[in-house]
Amino acid sequence: MKRSLARTGLPPKLLHATTAAERRANEREAHAYFNDPSRPEHLRQFTVFAESLTEHMLKNGALMREFAEAYVETRARRGLPPVPVENIVYARAVEIVSEQMSRVDLLTSRDVAAAVRATKVEVRREERQRQFDGLVKGVVAQVHRDRGQYVVDSEMENRASILRGKPRTSVETLVARFAMQEAFERLPTSSLTIEDARNAARIVTLRIGASFQARQDAVDDRIHRLPLV
Incomplete structure (x- = not known):
């Protein structure tokens, strides 16, 4: 393979050798992930949260942005440090959606960040x-x-x-x-x-x-x- 790649002018294949200990650790993490009994509920919560957040922003995003802009202007008049309007909008949206859901106990900060990123993409596409x-x-x-x-x-x-x-x-x-x-x-x-x-x-x-x-x-x-x- 190395000779064939060299003849065609392509770079050599990059290989990452792992030790036996690393392979065993990866297997343990994979087993723990796929056999976690709370995984289905975790995925359900994430799916509902992400869909609800997107729906909320598509419906109320413009109004929430107006309030956030007014809040930022008020902070500026008081001499407080500036805060991005989008941060305020999504922080409040996450709070509202979380309060409306029956369960969010399995959601992590990474889940919330992923849902926010997906919502921003959909909101931009819709706009x-x-x-x-x-x-x-x-x-x-x-x-x-x-x-x-x-x-x-x-x-x-x-x-x-x-x-x-x-x-x-x-x-x-x-x-x-x-x-x-x-x-x-x-x-x-x-x-x-x-x-x-x-x-x-x-x-x-x-x-x-x-x-x-x-x-x-x-x-x-x-x-x-x-x-x-």
């Missing part, structure tokens, strides 16, 4: 999705409201591009771009990434294109229905 959906919805509504002005701006942009020797860009793409630029100034987007913004722009462009096509089809249909002179 990111909420902002993404709000951005798409807000941009589409903005386009429908100011469609005429965006179309005029798109035509001017294309004329300027042609004068510079560049190809035309579809009206839908330009309208989506202009509307996205304005939406980013007034909608919450702090949790979104650049890739999220690009995906939102693509979705908006598709929806705008479908809307524009539907309007054009309606105009064509009215033209065809006009009586012949």
Whole structure:
């Protein structure tokens, strides 16, 4: 194996030799872990605690953050050392969820820390999705409201591009771009990434294109229905 790895330019396999005493100690720890009679109840408590904490933060996180920010400001006015808002929020959330549960006696500090980490990930994911959906919805509504002005701006942009020797860009793409630029100034987007913004722009462009096509089809249909002179 060493020669084969060397011929392919790969580093040698890393091996960690363990003594007989270390192996016996590992076996004892594994046996104690898997044969602990309290393990099922421990896992049940952890699962319920983690799920309840996530549910509580998704439902009440915004309100708890407002109270925590006010508390931090009060401490600052009194000259007390600063405390991170997130620490206050999660400390209070852990306290509330623990009080609501019937049993938490088997939970350790590591269990609580793991539940908090999992909750933070889920809260960030939920907030990111909420902002993404709000951005798409807000941009589409903005386009429908100011469609005429965006179309005029798109035509001017294309004329300027042609004068510079560049190809035309579809009206839908330009309208989506202009509307996205304005939406980013007034909608919450702090949790979104650049890739999220690009995906939102693509979705908006598709929806705008479908809307524009539907309007054009309606105009064509009215033209065809006009009586012949």
